[in-house]
Amino acid sequence: MGETRSRTRRWVLPAAAGAGAAVFGAGLGELTAAIIAPESGPFVVVGAALIDLAPPWAKDTAIALFGTGDKPALLIGIGIVLLVVSGAAGVLEARRPPWGQVVLGLFGAVGALAAATRANAPMLAVVPSLVAGVAAVLALRVLIGRLRRGGAGAGDRSPADGAAARGADGVGADGDGADATADGATRRGFLVWAGGAAAIGVLATVAGSALRAGGRALSAVRDAIRLPAPATTASVPSGAELGIDGLAPVITPNAEFYRIDTALAVPLVDPAEWRLRIHGMVEREVELTWDELLALPLDESVTTLACVSNEVGGSLIGNAVWLGHPIRELLARARPLAGADMVLSRSVDGFTASTPLEVLQDDRAAILAVGMNGEPLPVEHGFPVRMVVPGLYGYVSATKWVVELEVTRFDAVNAYWTDRGWSAQGPIKLSSRIDVPRGGRPVDAGAAVLAGVAWHQHVGIDAVEVQLDDGDWRPATLATAISSDTWVQWRYEWPDASPGTHTARVRAIGADGAVQIADEQGVVPDGATGLHEISFDVR
Numbered sequence: 001m002g003e004t005r006s007r008t009r010r011w012v013l014p015a016a017a018g019a020g021a022a023v024f025g026a027g028l029g030e031l032t033a034a035i036i037a038p039e040s041g042p043f044v045v046v047g048a049a050l051i052d053l054a055p056p057w058a059k060d061t062a063i064a065l066f067g068t069g070d071k072p073a074l075l076i077g078i079g080i081v082l083l084v085v086s087g088a089a090g091v092l093e094a095r096r097p098p099w100g101q102v103v104l105g106l107f108g109a110v111g112a113l114a115a116a117t118r119a120n121a122p123m124l125a126v127v128p129s130l131v132a133g134v135a136a137v138l139a140l141r142v143l144i145g146r147l148r149r150g151g152a153g154a155g156d157r158s159p160a161d162g163a164a165a166r167g168a169d170g171v172g173a174d175g176d177g178a179d180a181t182a183d184g185a186t187r188r189g190f191l192v193w194a195g196g197a198a199a200i201g202v203l204a205t206v207a208g209s210a211l212r213a214g215g216r217a218l219s220a221v222r223d224a225i226r227l228p229a230p231a232t233t234a235s236v237p238s239g240a241e242l243g244i245d246g247l248a249p250v251i252t253p254n255a256e257f258y259r260i261d262t263a264l265a266v267p268l269v270d271p272a273e274w275r276l277r278i279h280g281m282v283e284r285e286v287e288l289t290w291d292e293l294l295a296l297p298l299d300e301s302v303t304t305l306a307c308v309s310n311e312v313g314g315s316l317i318g319n320a321v322w323l324g325h326p327i328r329e330l331l332a333r334a335r336p337l338a339g340a341d342m343v344l345s346r347s348v349d350g351f352t353a354s355t356p357l358e359v360l361q362d363d364r365a366a367i368l369a370v371g372m373n374g375e376p377l378p379v380e381h382g383f384p385v386r387m388v389v390p391g392l393y394g395y396v397s398a399t400k401w402v403v404e405l406e407v408t409r410f411d412a413v414n415a416y417w418t419d420r421g422w423s424a425q426g427p428i429k430l431s432s433r434i435d436v437p438r439g440g441r442p443v444d445a446g447a448a449v450l451a452g453v454a455w456h457q458h459v460g461i462d463a464v465e466v467q468l469d470d471g472d473w474r475p476a477t478l479a480t481a482i483s484s485d486t487w488v489q490w491r492y493e494w495p496d497a498s499p500g501t502h503t504a505r506v507r508a509i510g511a512d513g514a515v516q517i518a519d520e521q522g523v524v525p526d527g528a529t530g531l532h533e534i535s536f537d538v539r
Protein backbone atom coordinates (compact mmCIF):
# COMPACT_ATOMS: atom_id res chain seq x y z
CA MET A 1 0.00 0.00 0.00
CA GLY A 2 2.50 2.52 1.19
CA GLU A 3 4.82 1.45 -1.58
CA THR A 4 2.14 2.06 -4.20
CA ARG A 5 1.18 5.41 -2.76
CA SER A 6 4.73 6.52 -2.62
CA ARG A 7 5.32 5.48 -6.20
CA THR A 8 2.19 7.35 -7.21
CA ARG A 9 3.44 10.47 -5.48
CA ARG A 10 6.92 10.32 -6.77
CA TRP A 11 6.31 9.27 -10.34
CA VAL A 12 2.74 9.09 -11.54
CA LEU A 13 1.45 12.46 -10.33
CA PRO A 14 4.44 14.49 -11.50
CA ALA A 15 4.39 12.62 -14.82
CA ALA A 16 0.69 13.42 -15.16
CA ALA A 17 1.53 17.05 -14.44
CA GLY A 18 4.15 17.06 -17.20
CA ALA A 19 1.94 15.34 -19.76
CA GLY A 20 -1.08 17.50 -18.86
CA ALA A 21 1.02 20.64 -19.22
CA ALA A 22 2.37 19.53 -22.58
CA VAL A 23 -1.07 18.68 -24.00
CA PHE A 24 -2.34 22.03 -22.71
CA GLY A 25 0.51 23.89 -24.38
CA ALA A 26 0.38 21.94 -27.64
CA GLY A 27 -3.37 22.50 -27.89
CA LEU A 28 -3.05 26.25 -27.39
CA GLY A 29 -0.27 26.24 -29.97
CA GLU A 30 -2.45 24.44 -32.51
CA LEU A 31 -5.32 26.82 -31.83
CA THR A 32 -3.01 29.81 -32.28
CA ALA A 33 -1.79 28.34 -35.56
CA ALA A 34 -5.33 27.83 -36.80
CA ILE A 35 -6.01 31.51 -36.19
CA ILE A 36 -2.83 33.22 -37.34
CA ALA A 37 -0.57 30.77 -39.21
CA PRO A 38 -2.49 27.76 -40.54
CA GLU A 39 0.54 25.94 -41.93
CA SER A 40 2.70 26.44 -38.83
CA GLY A 41 1.10 24.33 -36.11
CA PRO A 42 3.75 22.97 -33.72
CA PHE A 43 3.14 19.34 -34.73
CA VAL A 44 3.23 20.08 -38.40
CA VAL A 45 6.42 22.15 -38.35
CA VAL A 46 8.30 19.62 -36.22
CA GLY A 47 7.04 16.79 -38.42
CA ALA A 48 8.05 18.67 -41.56
CA ALA A 49 11.53 19.25 -40.16
CA LEU A 50 11.82 15.56 -39.30
CA ILE A 51 10.79 14.65 -42.84
CA ASP A 52 13.43 16.96 -44.27
CA LEU A 53 16.13 15.72 -41.90
CA ALA A 54 15.28 12.04 -42.17
CA PRO A 55 17.82 9.84 -43.97
CA PRO A 56 16.53 8.14 -47.13
CA TRP A 57 16.15 4.73 -45.47
CA ALA A 58 13.78 6.28 -42.94
CA LYS A 59 11.49 7.54 -45.70
CA ASP A 60 11.60 4.09 -47.28
CA THR A 61 10.81 2.32 -44.05
CA ALA A 62 7.99 4.73 -43.28
CA ILE A 63 6.42 4.23 -46.70
CA ALA A 64 6.92 0.46 -46.49
CA LEU A 65 5.33 0.30 -43.01
CA PHE A 66 2.56 2.85 -43.30
CA GLY A 67 2.10 3.39 -47.06
CA THR A 68 0.34 6.68 -47.69
CA GLY A 69 -0.65 6.66 -43.99
CA ASP A 70 2.95 7.67 -43.23
CA LYS A 71 1.93 11.21 -42.28
CA PRO A 72 -0.66 10.34 -39.62
CA ALA A 73 1.84 7.78 -38.33
CA LEU A 74 4.50 10.48 -38.01
CA LEU A 75 2.14 12.83 -36.16
CA ILE A 76 1.10 10.06 -33.78
CA GLY A 77 4.77 9.24 -33.25
CA ILE A 78 5.53 12.86 -32.38
CA GLY A 79 2.57 12.84 -29.98
CA ILE A 80 3.85 9.74 -28.21
CA VAL A 81 7.37 11.16 -27.89
CA LEU A 82 5.90 14.42 -26.57
CA LEU A 83 3.85 12.58 -23.93
CA VAL A 84 6.76 10.42 -22.78
CA VAL A 85 9.29 13.24 -22.61
CA SER A 86 6.87 15.67 -20.98
CA GLY A 87 5.94 13.02 -18.43
CA ALA A 88 9.63 12.73 -17.63
CA ALA A 89 9.84 16.53 -17.52
CA GLY A 90 7.12 16.51 -14.86
CA VAL A 91 9.09 14.10 -12.71
CA LEU A 92 12.21 16.18 -13.25
CA GLU A 93 10.42 19.36 -12.27
CA ALA A 94 9.22 17.77 -9.04
CA ARG A 95 12.79 16.86 -8.15
CA ARG A 96 15.05 19.37 -9.78
CA PRO A 97 13.13 22.51 -10.55
CA PRO A 98 13.26 24.29 -12.92
CA TRP A 99 14.68 21.59 -15.22
CA GLY A 100 11.26 20.25 -16.14
CA GLN A 101 10.26 23.73 -17.25
CA VAL A 102 13.47 23.96 -19.23
CA VAL A 103 12.63 20.73 -21.07
CA LEU A 104 9.13 21.91 -21.99
CA GLY A 105 10.49 25.31 -22.95
CA LEU A 106 12.99 23.60 -25.22
CA PHE A 107 10.16 21.80 -26.96
CA GLY A 108 8.63 25.15 -27.78
CA ALA A 109 11.99 26.47 -28.96
CA VAL A 110 12.54 23.45 -31.22
CA GLY A 111 9.10 24.03 -32.74
CA ALA A 112 9.85 27.72 -33.27
CA LEU A 113 13.19 26.88 -34.88
CA ALA A 114 11.54 24.31 -37.15
CA ALA A 115 8.86 26.83 -38.09
CA ALA A 116 11.31 29.64 -38.80
CA THR A 117 13.53 27.54 -41.03
CA ARG A 118 10.79 26.24 -43.31
CA ALA A 119 10.72 27.44 -46.91
CA ASN A 120 8.47 30.46 -47.31
CA ALA A 121 7.83 30.55 -43.58
CA PRO A 122 5.24 33.23 -42.89
CA MET A 123 6.20 36.07 -40.52
CA LEU A 124 4.12 34.66 -37.70
CA ALA A 125 5.32 31.08 -38.15
CA VAL A 126 7.19 30.93 -34.83
CA VAL A 127 4.30 32.25 -32.75
CA PRO A 128 2.26 29.03 -32.35
CA SER A 129 5.27 27.09 -31.08
CA LEU A 130 6.28 29.89 -28.73
CA VAL A 131 2.73 30.04 -27.38
CA ALA A 132 2.82 26.26 -26.94
CA GLY A 133 6.14 26.39 -25.07
CA VAL A 134 5.18 29.25 -22.77
CA ALA A 135 1.74 27.79 -22.02
CA ALA A 136 3.25 24.39 -21.23
CA VAL A 137 5.86 25.90 -18.90
CA LEU A 138 3.28 27.97 -17.03
CA ALA A 139 0.94 25.01 -16.73
CA LEU A 140 3.75 22.84 -15.40
CA ARG A 141 4.61 25.46 -12.75
CA VAL A 142 1.01 25.64 -11.62
CA LEU A 143 0.52 21.87 -11.56
CA ILE A 144 3.75 21.04 -9.77
CA GLY A 145 3.03 23.90 -7.37
CA ARG A 146 -0.28 22.31 -6.48
CA LEU A 147 1.37 18.98 -6.06
CA ARG A 148 3.83 20.45 -3.56
CA ARG A 149 1.25 22.37 -1.62
CA GLY A 150 -0.94 19.29 -1.46
CA GLY A 151 2.04 17.48 0.06
CA ALA A 152 1.60 14.79 -2.52
CA GLY A 153 4.97 15.45 -4.01
CA ALA A 154 7.10 12.89 -2.24
CA GLY A 155 9.08 15.01 0.12
CA ASP A 156 8.96 18.01 -2.19
CA ARG A 157 7.58 20.29 0.45
CA SER A 158 9.46 23.28 -0.75
CA PRO A 159 11.39 23.82 -3.88
CA ALA A 160 14.29 25.07 -1.76
CA ASP A 161 14.80 22.05 0.51
CA GLY A 162 13.89 19.75 -2.31
CA ALA A 163 17.12 19.44 -4.14
CA ALA A 164 19.03 18.14 -1.16
CA ALA A 165 16.36 15.77 0.15
CA ARG A 166 15.54 14.17 -3.15
CA GLY A 167 17.48 11.23 -4.35
CA ALA A 168 16.85 9.80 -0.92
CA ASP A 169 13.67 7.85 -0.78
CA GLY A 170 11.28 10.63 0.06
CA VAL A 171 9.10 8.29 2.08
CA GLY A 172 8.54 10.80 4.86
CA ALA A 173 5.05 11.68 3.72
CA ASP A 174 3.93 8.08 3.73
CA GLY A 175 1.77 8.41 6.76
CA ASP A 176 -1.00 6.79 8.73
CA GLY A 177 -4.65 6.27 7.75
CA ALA A 178 -5.79 9.86 8.26
CA ASP A 179 -2.95 11.13 6.18
CA ALA A 180 -3.74 8.61 3.49
CA THR A 181 -7.35 9.79 3.23
CA ALA A 182 -6.25 13.40 2.99
CA ASP A 183 -3.70 12.31 0.42
CA GLY A 184 -6.32 10.55 -1.63
CA ALA A 185 -8.42 13.69 -1.78
CA THR A 186 -5.43 15.83 -2.74
CA ARG A 187 -4.44 13.32 -5.34
CA ARG A 188 -7.88 13.29 -6.88
CA GLY A 189 -8.00 17.07 -6.74
CA PHE A 190 -4.66 17.20 -8.41
CA LEU A 191 -5.63 14.78 -11.15
CA VAL A 192 -8.65 16.97 -11.88
CA TRP A 193 -6.24 19.83 -12.46
CA ALA A 194 -3.83 17.86 -14.63
CA GLY A 195 -6.70 16.24 -16.54
CA GLY A 196 -8.39 19.61 -16.89
CA ALA A 197 -5.24 21.11 -18.42
CA ALA A 198 -5.03 18.21 -20.89
CA ALA A 199 -8.75 18.51 -21.69
CA ILE A 200 -8.34 22.21 -22.43
CA GLY A 201 -5.46 21.31 -24.73
CA VAL A 202 -7.54 18.73 -26.58
CA LEU A 203 -10.49 21.12 -26.88
CA ALA A 204 -8.21 23.83 -28.20
CA THR A 205 -6.86 21.43 -30.82
CA VAL A 206 -10.37 20.46 -31.86
CA ALA A 207 -11.45 24.10 -31.98
CA GLY A 208 -8.34 24.87 -34.00
CA SER A 209 -9.08 22.27 -36.64
CA ALA A 210 -12.70 23.44 -36.84
CA LEU A 211 -11.33 26.93 -37.34
CA ARG A 212 -8.95 26.01 -40.12
CA ALA A 213 -10.86 28.33 -42.30
CA GLY A 214 -7.95 28.61 -44.71
CA GLY A 215 -8.43 25.13 -46.11
CA ARG A 216 -12.15 25.53 -46.43
CA ALA A 217 -11.87 28.93 -48.08
CA LEU A 218 -9.45 27.49 -50.63
CA SER A 219 -11.76 24.54 -51.33
CA ALA A 220 -14.50 27.06 -52.06
CA VAL A 221 -12.21 28.92 -54.46
CA ARG A 222 -11.35 25.63 -56.14
CA ASP A 223 -14.97 24.56 -56.39
CA ALA A 224 -15.86 27.83 -58.12
CA ILE A 225 -13.26 27.37 -60.87
CA ARG A 226 -14.51 26.48 -64.34
CA LEU A 227 -11.55 25.31 -66.37
CA PRO A 228 -11.51 26.38 -70.02
CA ALA A 229 -12.36 23.79 -72.67
CA PRO A 230 -9.26 21.93 -73.89
CA ALA A 231 -7.67 23.13 -77.11
CA THR A 232 -6.94 19.49 -77.88
CA THR A 233 -8.72 16.61 -76.18
CA ALA A 234 -7.37 13.20 -75.25
CA SER A 235 -9.41 10.13 -75.94
CA VAL A 236 -9.34 6.87 -74.09
CA PRO A 237 -9.96 4.03 -76.59
CA SER A 238 -12.83 1.80 -75.58
CA GLY A 239 -10.55 -1.24 -75.59
CA ALA A 240 -8.27 0.31 -72.96
CA GLU A 241 -10.43 -0.81 -70.05
CA LEU A 242 -10.77 -4.55 -69.59
CA GLY A 243 -13.24 -4.08 -66.75
CA ILE A 244 -12.02 -7.01 -64.69
CA ASP A 245 -13.05 -7.05 -61.04
CA GLY A 246 -10.02 -6.26 -58.88
CA LEU A 247 -7.94 -4.86 -61.76
CA ALA A 248 -6.81 -1.23 -61.36
CA PRO A 249 -9.04 0.90 -63.61
CA VAL A 250 -7.16 2.30 -66.59
CA ILE A 251 -7.95 5.84 -65.41
CA THR A 252 -7.39 6.24 -61.66
CA PRO A 253 -10.13 8.26 -59.95
CA ASN A 254 -8.72 11.31 -58.13
CA ALA A 255 -9.85 10.02 -54.75
CA GLU A 256 -7.87 6.81 -55.29
CA PHE A 257 -4.78 8.41 -56.78
CA TYR A 258 -1.71 7.77 -54.64
CA ARG A 259 -0.30 10.77 -52.84
CA ILE A 260 3.36 11.18 -52.02
CA ASP A 261 4.99 14.40 -50.88
CA THR A 262 6.95 15.97 -48.07
CA ALA A 263 4.14 18.40 -47.20
CA LEU A 264 2.72 17.53 -43.80
CA ALA A 265 0.23 20.38 -44.09
CA VAL A 266 -0.96 20.70 -47.67
CA PRO A 267 0.25 24.05 -49.03
CA LEU A 268 -2.69 26.40 -49.58
CA VAL A 269 -2.04 28.45 -52.69
CA ASP A 270 -4.64 30.95 -53.80
CA PRO A 271 -4.75 30.97 -57.62
CA ALA A 272 -5.24 34.74 -57.52
CA GLU A 273 -1.83 35.02 -55.88
CA TRP A 274 -0.11 32.25 -57.80
CA ARG A 275 2.85 33.27 -59.98
CA LEU A 276 5.27 31.15 -61.93
CA ARG A 277 8.73 32.60 -62.41
CA ILE A 278 11.05 31.19 -65.06
CA HIS A 279 14.57 32.40 -64.48
CA GLY A 280 18.22 31.36 -64.22
CA MET A 281 20.14 30.59 -67.40
CA VAL A 282 17.65 32.27 -69.71
CA GLU A 283 17.78 35.20 -72.08
CA ARG A 284 14.80 36.76 -70.40
CA GLU A 285 12.83 36.00 -67.29
CA VAL A 286 9.20 35.07 -67.71
CA GLU A 287 6.46 35.53 -65.17
CA LEU A 288 3.03 34.01 -65.47
CA THR A 289 -0.18 34.52 -63.49
CA TRP A 290 -3.07 32.09 -63.13
CA ASP A 291 -5.27 34.11 -65.49
CA GLU A 292 -2.47 34.27 -68.06
CA LEU A 293 -1.96 30.51 -67.82
CA LEU A 294 -5.68 29.78 -68.28
CA ALA A 295 -5.75 32.07 -71.31
CA LEU A 296 -3.12 29.91 -73.05
CA PRO A 297 -4.18 26.84 -75.07
CA LEU A 298 -4.64 23.94 -72.66
CA ASP A 299 -4.21 20.40 -73.94
CA GLU A 300 -5.49 17.17 -72.48
CA SER A 301 -3.01 14.34 -72.13
CA VAL A 302 -3.11 10.98 -70.39
CA THR A 303 0.02 10.25 -68.38
CA THR A 304 0.81 7.60 -65.80
CA LEU A 305 2.64 9.03 -62.79
CA ALA A 306 4.87 6.71 -60.80
CA CYS A 307 6.82 7.14 -57.60
CA VAL A 308 10.44 6.06 -57.38
CA SER A 309 9.55 4.58 -53.97
CA ASN A 310 7.11 2.17 -55.58
CA GLU A 311 8.21 -1.37 -54.73
CA VAL A 312 7.81 -4.11 -57.31
CA GLY A 313 4.08 -4.86 -57.28
CA GLY A 314 3.37 -1.67 -55.32
CA SER A 315 0.55 0.82 -55.63
CA LEU A 316 2.39 4.16 -55.81
CA ILE A 317 1.37 4.62 -59.42
CA GLY A 318 -1.71 6.10 -61.07
CA ASN A 319 -2.99 7.25 -64.43
CA ALA A 320 -4.99 10.40 -65.07
CA VAL A 321 -6.24 12.68 -67.79
CA TRP A 322 -4.33 15.92 -67.23
CA LEU A 323 -5.12 19.36 -68.59
CA GLY A 324 -2.27 21.80 -69.03
CA HIS A 325 -0.01 23.94 -71.14
CA PRO A 326 3.27 22.62 -72.58
CA ILE A 327 6.30 23.72 -70.56
CA ARG A 328 8.20 23.68 -73.86
CA GLU A 329 6.29 26.79 -74.99
CA LEU A 330 7.07 28.73 -71.85
CA LEU A 331 10.75 27.77 -72.02
CA ALA A 332 10.79 28.96 -75.62
CA ARG A 333 9.65 32.37 -74.40
CA ALA A 334 12.44 32.47 -71.82
CA ARG A 335 15.07 31.15 -74.28
CA PRO A 336 17.46 28.97 -72.24
CA LEU A 337 21.15 29.80 -72.65
CA ALA A 338 23.64 27.39 -74.18
CA GLY A 339 25.14 25.14 -71.52
CA ALA A 340 21.96 24.78 -69.48
CA ASP A 341 20.92 21.12 -69.10
CA MET A 342 18.41 21.06 -66.26
CA VAL A 343 15.29 22.76 -64.96
CA LEU A 344 15.02 22.93 -61.21
CA SER A 345 11.33 23.28 -60.43
CA ARG A 346 10.45 24.59 -57.02
CA SER A 347 7.26 24.20 -55.01
CA VAL A 348 5.88 26.93 -52.77
CA ASP A 349 6.91 24.74 -49.81
CA GLY A 350 10.54 24.50 -50.91
CA PHE A 351 10.51 21.02 -52.49
CA THR A 352 12.59 20.91 -55.68
CA ALA A 353 12.93 18.53 -58.62
CA SER A 354 15.62 18.36 -61.28
CA THR A 355 14.31 17.64 -64.78
CA PRO A 356 16.57 17.35 -67.84
CA LEU A 357 16.03 20.44 -69.98
CA GLU A 358 15.79 18.38 -73.17
CA VAL A 359 12.90 16.33 -71.78
CA LEU A 360 10.98 19.55 -71.26
CA GLN A 361 11.81 20.71 -74.79
CA ASP A 362 11.02 17.61 -76.86
CA ASP A 363 7.55 16.82 -78.14
CA ARG A 364 6.23 14.88 -75.16
CA ALA A 365 3.32 16.18 -73.09
CA ALA A 366 5.44 17.76 -70.34
CA ILE A 367 2.95 20.24 -68.96
CA LEU A 368 2.07 22.75 -66.31
CA ALA A 369 -1.12 20.99 -65.28
CA VAL A 370 -4.20 22.71 -63.90
CA GLY A 371 -6.71 19.90 -64.35
CA MET A 372 -6.88 16.25 -63.31
CA ASN A 373 -9.63 13.96 -64.60
CA GLY A 374 -11.91 16.83 -65.52
CA GLU A 375 -11.53 18.87 -62.34
CA PRO A 376 -9.12 21.50 -61.07
CA LEU A 377 -6.19 19.72 -59.39
CA PRO A 378 -7.17 18.42 -55.96
CA VAL A 379 -5.39 20.51 -53.31
CA GLU A 380 -3.24 17.56 -52.24
CA HIS A 381 -2.25 16.88 -55.85
CA GLY A 382 -0.79 20.35 -56.33
CA PHE A 383 -3.59 22.91 -56.69
CA PRO A 384 -3.52 25.22 -58.50
CA VAL A 385 -0.60 24.22 -60.74
CA ARG A 386 1.80 21.27 -60.90
CA MET A 387 4.14 19.68 -63.39
CA VAL A 388 3.46 16.40 -65.17
CA VAL A 389 6.22 14.90 -67.31
CA PRO A 390 5.75 11.55 -69.06
CA GLY A 391 8.60 9.09 -68.55
CA LEU A 392 10.18 10.38 -65.33
CA TYR A 393 9.54 9.43 -61.72
CA GLY A 394 7.61 12.05 -59.77
CA TYR A 395 10.54 13.10 -57.60
CA VAL A 396 12.42 14.50 -60.61
CA SER A 397 9.51 15.92 -62.53
CA ALA A 398 6.06 16.16 -61.00
CA THR A 399 6.46 19.21 -58.73
CA LYS A 400 3.16 20.10 -57.09
CA TRP A 401 2.26 23.67 -56.05
CA VAL A 402 4.97 24.72 -58.49
CA VAL A 403 5.97 28.39 -58.44
CA GLU A 404 9.42 28.49 -60.00
CA LEU A 405 11.36 27.01 -62.90
CA GLU A 406 15.06 27.73 -62.68
CA VAL A 407 17.00 26.90 -65.81
CA THR A 408 20.37 25.64 -64.62
CA ARG A 409 22.86 22.75 -64.78
CA PHE A 410 22.96 19.36 -63.10
CA ASP A 411 26.50 20.10 -61.94
CA ALA A 412 25.44 23.39 -60.36
CA VAL A 413 22.65 22.39 -57.99
CA ASN A 414 20.97 19.34 -56.44
CA ALA A 415 17.24 18.83 -56.07
CA TYR A 416 15.53 17.83 -52.81
CA TRP A 417 15.91 14.03 -53.03
CA THR A 418 19.28 14.11 -54.76
CA ASP A 419 20.67 15.62 -51.58
CA ARG A 420 19.20 12.66 -49.73
CA GLY A 421 20.85 9.85 -51.63
CA TRP A 422 18.61 9.52 -54.68
CA SER A 423 19.76 9.73 -58.25
CA ALA A 424 19.73 13.11 -59.99
CA GLN A 425 18.16 11.43 -63.04
CA GLY A 426 15.01 9.36 -62.71
CA PRO A 427 13.63 7.74 -65.87
CA ILE A 428 10.80 5.34 -64.99
CA LYS A 429 11.79 1.68 -65.24
CA LEU A 430 9.93 -0.87 -67.31
CA SER A 431 7.67 -2.77 -64.91
CA SER A 432 4.48 -4.74 -64.49
CA ARG A 433 2.12 -5.84 -61.75
CA ILE A 434 -0.41 -8.60 -61.08
CA ASP A 435 -3.71 -7.26 -59.66
CA VAL A 436 -5.91 -10.34 -60.11
CA PRO A 437 -6.26 -12.66 -58.27
CA ARG A 438 -6.14 -10.12 -55.43
CA GLY A 439 -4.02 -10.85 -52.40
CA GLY A 440 -5.06 -14.06 -50.73
CA ARG A 441 -8.38 -14.44 -52.48
CA PRO A 442 -8.90 -18.08 -53.50
CA VAL A 443 -9.75 -18.89 -57.10
CA ASP A 444 -12.25 -21.44 -58.38
CA ALA A 445 -10.72 -24.42 -60.18
CA GLY A 446 -11.19 -24.48 -63.94
CA ALA A 447 -10.98 -21.37 -66.11
CA ALA A 448 -9.12 -18.69 -64.11
CA VAL A 449 -8.20 -15.16 -65.11
CA LEU A 450 -5.04 -13.29 -64.13
CA ALA A 451 -4.84 -9.58 -64.87
CA GLY A 452 -2.72 -6.55 -64.18
CA VAL A 453 -0.97 -3.53 -65.60
CA ALA A 454 2.38 -2.88 -67.28
CA TRP A 455 4.17 0.39 -68.02
CA HIS A 456 7.20 1.98 -69.51
CA GLN A 457 6.22 5.60 -69.89
CA HIS A 458 7.26 7.32 -73.10
CA VAL A 459 8.62 4.04 -74.45
CA GLY A 460 5.52 1.85 -74.42
CA ILE A 461 4.77 -1.83 -73.87
CA ASP A 462 5.08 -4.44 -76.58
CA ALA A 463 4.11 -7.57 -74.67
CA VAL A 464 3.41 -9.01 -71.25
CA GLU A 465 4.22 -12.57 -70.29
CA VAL A 466 3.02 -14.72 -67.42
CA GLN A 467 4.78 -17.64 -65.79
CA LEU A 468 2.82 -20.13 -63.70
CA ASP A 469 4.59 -22.40 -61.23
CA ASP A 470 8.01 -21.96 -62.86
CA GLY A 471 6.66 -23.14 -66.22
CA ASP A 472 7.15 -21.51 -69.59
CA TRP A 473 6.59 -17.80 -70.09
CA ARG A 474 3.30 -17.40 -71.94
CA PRO A 475 1.95 -14.31 -73.66
CA ALA A 476 -0.83 -12.36 -71.98
CA THR A 477 -3.38 -10.38 -73.97
CA LEU A 478 -2.88 -6.61 -73.90
CA ALA A 479 -5.72 -4.12 -73.72
CA THR A 480 -5.55 -1.24 -76.20
CA ALA A 481 -2.85 1.15 -75.03
CA ILE A 482 -3.93 4.76 -74.60
CA SER A 483 -0.42 5.83 -75.56
CA SER A 484 3.18 4.98 -74.77
CA ASP A 485 2.91 7.43 -71.84
CA THR A 486 0.36 5.33 -69.98
CA TRP A 487 0.20 1.96 -68.41
CA VAL A 488 -1.65 -0.76 -70.24
CA GLN A 489 -3.87 -3.46 -68.77
CA TRP A 490 -3.24 -7.11 -69.53
CA ARG A 491 -5.13 -10.37 -68.94
CA TYR A 492 -4.16 -14.00 -69.04
CA GLU A 493 -6.57 -16.89 -69.18
CA TRP A 494 -5.60 -20.08 -67.45
CA PRO A 495 -8.06 -22.61 -68.83
CA ASP A 496 -7.42 -25.42 -66.36
CA ALA A 497 -6.44 -24.07 -62.97
CA SER A 498 -5.99 -27.10 -60.74
CA PRO A 499 -6.68 -27.19 -56.99
CA GLY A 500 -3.69 -26.34 -54.82
CA THR A 501 -1.33 -23.43 -54.22
CA HIS A 502 0.21 -21.79 -57.27
CA THR A 503 2.64 -18.99 -57.99
CA ALA A 504 2.43 -16.54 -60.85
CA ARG A 505 5.06 -14.14 -62.14
CA VAL A 506 4.74 -11.39 -64.69
CA ARG A 507 7.23 -9.60 -66.92
CA ALA A 508 6.82 -6.90 -69.52
CA ILE A 509 8.67 -6.35 -72.77
CA GLY A 510 9.09 -2.75 -73.81
CA ALA A 511 8.41 -1.28 -77.24
CA ASP A 512 12.19 -0.92 -77.49
CA GLY A 513 12.58 -4.70 -77.10
CA ALA A 514 13.92 -4.51 -73.54
CA VAL A 515 12.77 -7.25 -71.18
CA GLN A 516 11.84 -6.30 -67.62
CA ILE A 517 14.84 -6.81 -65.31
CA ALA A 518 14.39 -9.87 -63.09
CA ASP A 519 17.27 -9.04 -60.72
CA GLU A 520 15.91 -7.54 -57.56
CA GLN A 521 17.03 -4.04 -56.61
CA GLY A 522 15.52 -1.80 -53.95
CA VAL A 523 13.95 1.55 -54.64
CA VAL A 524 17.04 3.61 -53.70
CA PRO A 525 18.64 5.31 -55.62
CA ASP A 526 16.65 5.25 -58.86
CA GLY A 527 13.73 2.83 -58.64
CA ALA A 528 13.15 -0.87 -57.93
CA THR A 529 13.69 -3.76 -60.33
CA GLY A 530 12.51 -7.35 -60.10
CA LEU A 531 9.45 -9.33 -61.10
CA HIS A 532 6.13 -9.23 -59.31
CA GLU A 533 5.23 -12.64 -58.00
CA ILE A 534 2.09 -13.76 -56.21
CA SER A 535 0.92 -17.01 -54.79
CA PHE A 536 -2.74 -18.00 -54.66
CA ASP A 537 -4.97 -20.91 -53.82
CA VAL A 538 -7.19 -22.69 -56.30
CA ARG A 539 -9.96 -24.85 -54.94
Ligand SMILES: Nc1nc2c(c(=O)[nH]1)N[C@H]1C(S)=C(S)[C@@H](COP(=O)(O)O)O[C@H]1N2
Pocket residue numbers: 257258259260261262263305306307308347348349351380381382393394395398399400401
Ligand atom coordinates in the same frame (compact mmCIF):
# COMPACT_ATOMS: atom_id res chain seq x y z
N1 LIG B 1 5.78 20.06 -53.88
C1 LIG B 1 6.03 18.75 -53.99
N2 LIG B 1 5.81 18.14 -55.16
C2 LIG B 1 6.05 16.82 -55.30
C3 LIG B 1 6.54 16.07 -54.22
C4 LIG B 1 6.77 16.73 -53.00
O1 LIG B 1 7.22 16.15 -52.01
N3 LIG B 1 6.49 18.07 -52.91
N4 LIG B 1 6.77 14.72 -54.38
C5 LIG B 1 6.96 14.22 -55.73
C6 LIG B 1 6.88 12.77 -55.79
S1 LIG B 1 8.14 11.92 -55.03
C7 LIG B 1 5.89 12.12 -56.46
S2 LIG B 1 5.97 10.45 -56.69
C8 LIG B 1 4.74 12.86 -57.03
C9 LIG B 1 3.44 12.26 -56.53
O2 LIG B 1 2.36 13.01 -57.02
P1 LIG B 1 0.91 12.72 -56.44
O3 LIG B 1 0.97 12.90 -54.96
O4 LIG B 1 -0.01 13.68 -57.11
O5 LIG B 1 0.60 11.30 -56.80
O6 LIG B 1 4.77 14.23 -56.66
C10 LIG B 1 6.02 14.83 -56.74
N5 LIG B 1 5.82 16.23 -56.50
Ligand SMILES: [Mo]
Pocket residue numbers: 260306307308309393394395
Ligand atom coordinates in the same frame (compact mmCIF):
# COMPACT_ATOMS: atom_id res chain seq x y z
MO1 LIG C 1 7.90 9.82 -55.57
